[in-house]
Amino acid sequence: MAITIKDVAQHAGVSVGTVSRVLAKNSTVNDAIRLKVEGVIEQLGYRPSSLGRNLRLNRTYLIGLLIPDITNPFFAELAKQVEMLASAEGYSVLLANTHDDPKAEQMQVEAMLSRLPFGLILVPVSDSAVNTIVAGTRTVTVDRPLQGHALVSVDNARGGYMAADHLLSLGHRNLGYISGPSSTEVSRARRSGFISGITEFRRQHSGMVVESRIVEGNFDYLSGETLGRTLLQSAPGTRPTAIATASDQQAIGLMRAAADLGIRVPEDLSIIGFDDIPLASLVFPRLTTIRQPIAEIARITLEAVLGRLSPQKEWMLEPVLIRRSSSAFAPPVT
Amino acid sequence: MAITIKDVAQHAGVSVGTVSRVLAKNSTVNDAIRLKVEGVIEQLGYRPSSLGRNLRLNRTYLIGLLIPDITNPFFAELAKQVEMLASAEGYSVLLANTHDDPKAEQMQVEAMLSRLPFGLILVPVSDSAVNTIVAGTRTVTVDRPLQGHALVSVDNARGGYMAADHLLSLGHRNLGYISGPSSTEVSRARRSGFISGITEFRRQHSGMVVESRIVEGNFDYLSGETLGRTLLQSAPGTRPTAIATASDQQAIGLMRAAADLGIRVPEDLSIIGFDDIPLASLVFPRLTTIRQPIAEIARITLEAVLGRLSPQKEWMLEPVLIRRSSSAFAPPVT
DNA sequence: ATTGCCAAATGAAACGTTTCATATTGACAG
DNA sequence: CTGTCAATATGAAACGTTTCATTTGGCAAT
Structure with missing residues (x-):
């Protein structure tokens, strides 16, 4: 059985809320207690569950990356760059291949969305179907345009x-x-x-x-x-x-x-x-x-997907x- | 605001439990109601949240894939094969690169574990550090051995x-x-x-x-x-x-x-x-x-990580x- | 008319967090 | 000694599901 925040609270003799505030570095908590709690966390080897956290915050730290084929050196490089930047920001990358197949693409998009990624980076294969599906998740398209979504590509x-x-x-x-x-x-x-x-x-x-x-x-x-x-x-x-x-x-x-x-x-x-x-x-x-300029493409794409860029619709490099x-x-x- | 199971229940005039049972195909539910609920789901465009689901079941459908460098054609092929098999089984793949750097590896492992993947596929760089960390998550190692974990590799x-x-x-x-x-x-x-x-x-x-x-x-x-x-x-x-x-x-x-x-x-x-x-x-x-034989390696690795293989410790191809x-x-x- | 039984639907608890309104404490001024 | 205030801790609700113990309603047997 995994250790939960409750166990920590109990061992430290404080409430769960306090433990939570210890974990959120910026909150105000008495130094003695903070130390105590940190000790217990260390001792129990407690690791916050992202499941509870995600549910509560209604937000994951996942970025979906949907490309035709990771075996293609261009996409491999793109994936690498995106992953590097994303993980530096605390996000993880969900990878999927479409094999240039519209059917597969649609299934993969569905699968990704059901994981509720924070954003989606997509190298689309087919023009239709998809655009209705991705409503609600910020989606940035690379290389190939898709009705109604931001696009980053080379000229x-x-x-x-x-x-x-x-x-x-x-x-x-x-x-x-x-x-x-x-x-x-x-x-x-x-x-x-x-x-x-x-x-x-x-x-x-x-x-x-x-x-x-x-x-x-x-x-x-x-x-x-x-x-x-x-x-x-x-x-x-x-x-x-x-x-x-x-x-x-x-x-x-x-x-x-x-x-x-x-x-x-x-x-x-x-x-x-x-x-x-x-x-x-x-x-x-x-x-x-x-x-x-792949590195540049990756950088802009990620910034766009994280919503840090003005909602410009197209970047052409x-x-x-x-x-x-x-x-x-x-x-x-x- | 996203549509929840509650909204569906309300619109269909049934309880959330019933809706849940409609979604779980194998449960017993009156045909008239089933139809009604399915209609509402369709109409509202309801999509079950994996967040709630994961929390309740205490289980994700994620497989972590941690490799040195996706740009290396060998690993790209491995990633592709693993992803194909995994998505066919309803799992998604979390991708991360270690860049052959023990420091980065450790950070990436931590990041992955915090997402609570169902299993971890690892091409380890360093021999130490990691093995304590991955306790609790079924981990299969590819290509390079790691104390205490299953290994799939070529001879x-x-x-x-x-x-x-x-x-x-x-x-x-x-x-x-x-x-x-x-x-x-x-x-x-x-x-x-x-x-x-x-x-x-x-x-x-x-x-x-x-x-x-x-x-x-x-x-x-x-x-x-x-x-x-x-x-x-x-x-x-x-x-x-x-x-x-x-x-x-x-x-x-x-x-x-x-x-x-x-x-x-x-x-x-x-x-x-x-x-x-x-x-x-x-x-x-x-x-x-x-x-x-990469396809074979990928197949065995995935089966092992999903716990479908006898807990043999090493497969050498x-x-x-x-x-x-x-x-x-x-x-x-x- | 009462009982028992079955099928099917309900209500509530639980999963692990975060957060907010509320409670407690201690210090200090009046 | 009381009242006030700041600092800090607590308890409970909420997030969206699944599941299990209960309830409901219909119907056959007594």
């Missing part, structure tokens, strides 16, 4: 634009783009940013010919590899000299495909990824990419181009 | 042995080993398994000369790269023709170092990792490795050798 369109701009400025005129699933806003934004980067370039260079080919899949390694293969197996001469991807994972899969086909990076093919996961600087060659060795000047035209 | 010594055996059977006689930190039992077991693999081989081949050089660092990419560089920069002729590592991350860092130095894998250097993280089959060349392209026959001696 994905800008990132896509930067990727196109980088490749074009290196002289590439035949580009490929490996997109994420069109069902997500993130994918769409990155891709349309990429496209408008090209459009803008052509406008400025009065109609210069820029070819581009876009293929679509998931954000994972495998999609990068398969779609990369598709792009790279175009007839020689029409094969892109540079490819941008919607995630670093795809980019790494793409590098893999290039290696298999004997295509050298960056000599024959420039690659630029998106995210800047830790691995990006460890693959060979080191990956040029569009970095998402600037991505930054990280130049490494996977991108280089276009090979001379022969 | 690390066996894994190390298998790595040595694999390289030796390919004809390599000059081996390198990149170890994890000696402070962890895991590292020590893998390394000593590797060493005894060599010893055993020499015994069976009556004293055949096998050289080996061991360096030590962390489990991460960076350590693999730096230590790899150290090993590979030995005087030519004495440089190892095969290197085993204590983690796939190290192995990938090592591949990176080899690429930088112009050493071809597997032609000039065979590499074998440990873990079989998803990335292992995506790097170039695909990584030969010793697989930990067999690792399995996954042969891919990063290891090959030793180059002919010149």
Whole structure:
């Protein structure tokens, strides 16, 4: 049987209220008694039950974190940052994966809400269903927007634009783009940013010919590899000299495909990824990419979920181009 | 104000007890009333509070998961598996990172216990301190042993042995080993398994000369790269023709170092990792490795923590050798 | 008409806290 | 010696459930 505040009170010969006030550091209580009570607490090894406490205060110190897949390095990093900040503030993190499945997402949201978290951080998969459910709990959405809730994300369109701009400025005129699933806003934004980067370039260079080919899949390694293969197996001469991807994972899969086909990076093919996961600087060659400021995203998200930020509805962060060795000047035209 | 069971009772014109019994599907309640109550619940959007429930039952449906670093692909995979299984059983997962820091570990354990999880899954960093603290909550340890608690792990010594055996059977006689930190039992077991693999081989081949050089660092990419560089920069002729590592991350860092130095894998250097993280089959060349059966580890761990397994104190799983392209026959001696 | 029985609903207690109104104490001024 | 006040401790209520001992009502058997 666990030790309750009553046991402590009894042993110390005081009332439960007094013990409670001893525990609440800021309350006024006679020094002798305080010492006595603290002694008993120590001796009995009493640990306040959060159950009673939560009920009484009608408030938990839980933050729900609902992401597609903790195995994805981007989300792992996000989870880590969020957890670090949260636990520094005395909150604990409830983790759940949606596996990009709307059904699973809904169930997980339900499960989380039944635990009455103080707030919810959500990387939503589906647009509907969810928004009715999360009423009542402060919810902040990361990466993907959700009707009626705060959103923290990187400026994905800008990132896509930067990727196109980088490749074009290196002289590439035949580009490929490996997109994420069109069902997500993130994918769409990155891709349309990429496209408008090209459009803008052509406008400025009065109609210069820029070819581009876009293929679509998931954000994972495998999609990068398969779609990369598709792009790279175009007839020689029409094969892109540079490819941008919607995630670093795809980019790494793409590098893999290039290696298999004997295509050298960056000599024959420039690659630029998106995210800047830790691995990006460890693959060979080191990956040029569009970095998402994850720590910043995590910080703002948590502050927002704790209600410390003005109730602004959207925070959009600037991505930054990280130049490494996977991108280089276009090979001379022969 | 949230809707409570009282509100439901009032609206339905029944007592709270009845509503409670309607919610507990297996109880006996008149059909007409059941329907009526269910209607009111639906209409009011009532959602039982886990706060009251937990207090009354003196039981939460939380599983604490305390790992060194969610960013490490191995732990990410473990977390994913555990979360999947747990949520299927109606439990939620509390996640925390220790960052391999005993101080942080202790704080995190305290924080978790104050939430009264039903059980705790722990990948311990430090050997002391913790074991007194976790008394009272069923705790299962993964990967690293902790006095007085159940342990689920792979047979690390066996894994190390298998790595040595694999390289030796390919004809390599000059081996390198990149170890994890000696402070962890895991590292020590893998390394000593590797060493005894060599010893055993020499015994069976009556004293055949096998050289080996061991360096030590962390489990991460960076350590693999730096230590790899150290090993590979030995005087030519004495440089190892095969290197085993204590983690796939190290192995990938090592591949990176080899690429930088112009050493071809597997032609000039065979590499074998440990873990079989998803990335292992995506790097170039695909990584030969010793697989930990993570799904199995997760399954057993969760069952154990839920108290469904006989109170056996230790489960040790067999690792399995996954042969891919990063290891090959030793180059002919010149 | 009385009794006994069963099914089904009720009322109240209990879980471990916090908090607020109230009670106690001691010191000190009048 | 009384009255007042500040300082501090107490007791009880409340948070939202579940559960158990009781009550209620209907109906069959006597």
